[in-house]
Amino acid sequence: MSAVYDTRRQSIALSIVVPIFNEEEALPALAERLRPILDGCGEPYEVLAVDDGSTDRTPRLLEDLRTAWDQLRIVTLRRNSGHQAALTAGLHRSRGAYVISIDADLQDPPEVIPDMLTLARADGLDIVYGIRVDRSTDTGFKRRTAAVYYWLMRRLAGSFVPAQAGDFRLLSRPVVETLKTLPDQQQIYRLLIPSLGFPSGRITYQRAERVAGTTKYPVHKMVLLAFDSITSFSAAPLRLATAMGAFSLVVCLAFLVWALTVYATGRTLPGWTSLIITVLFFGAVQLFCLGMLGEYVARIYTAVQARPTYGVARDTDEEQQ
Ligand code: UDP
Ligand code: MG
DSSP: OHHHHHHHHHHHEEEEEEEEEEOOTTTHHHHHHHHHHHHTTTTEEEEEEEEOOSSSHHHHHHHHHHHTTTTEEEESSOOOOOHHHHHHHHHOOSSSSEEEOOOTSSSSSSSGGGHHHHHHHHTTTTTEEEEEOOOTTOHHHHHHHHHHHHHHHHTTTOOTTTEEEEEEEEEEEEHHHEEEESSSSSOOOHHHHHTTOOOOEEEEOOOOOOOOOOSSOOHHHHHHEEEEEEEHHHHHHHHHHHHHHHHHHHHHHHHHHHHHHHHHTOOOOHHHHHHHHHHHHHHHHHHHHHHHHHHHHHHHHHHHHHHOOEEEEEEEHHHOO
């Protein structure tokens, strides 16, 4: 690592990481609101706009914005790799003493950024979570699924997971460096970061409506996130398989006793109903358990392959050096 690189890294007080996927409608509003706040902090900063393989006018808009905004740094991923992968790319390349991740759609208010920074410095915190206290602007469906998600995660992963903390948060350099040492896998940051145990604080805010455009998180991606969250932080489903196996064994023994009794009394023929129910029941339990095992095997497979979760096609900062 060159000396130049080091001094640059140290001189930046704050990095803002923004994962962006097809946000042509939201980008102008984002720049307009974010920039005065960051300029107002009066400290050197960088904004890492991670273009997650956008196919609309996003790359052009970013380029235009950069001509008049020196601190804007564009990191372009080779293809759409997903929100968390884009976040990883941004975190790994950030240079600031503090790093704040924020969505591009202004659902998380950038006005909170200076408060996060002040709180972290005043209390010597490594993490400041943005906690959504009011989600009335989200749809009822999103609110309910989010409530179930956080409840389940606190039950399965541990109570260290702060409820209603999304991906709007501040991290100190030591936290980012710790994250960088972890193997490159699909990280679920909202669970991984609390599990590291760094001193943390919270700032509450009201979740706003998306400023423009539509959600890039359709239901199937939400389900995937929930699945990944559970399987990467808990072996509870595997234990569930064991529990179901034990339960089936008990049921099976009861059936055995019954079957023998019926045999002894000589009424064996009309046994079709119980037979088919038993066969279906155990078939279902076995398939379910196999599927659950498969989920974990799939994760082991992905981890063993150790393929990068993202590829960077371009980083405007490297061009300047
Ligand atoms: N995003 C991304 N890659 C994706 C999907 C989303 O970088 O594959 C970005 C998106 O541009 C936004 C953030 O991740 O800045 C959160 O997405 P969105 O606001 O659509 O999610 P929601 O708030 O609806 O859960
Ligand atoms: Mg959003």
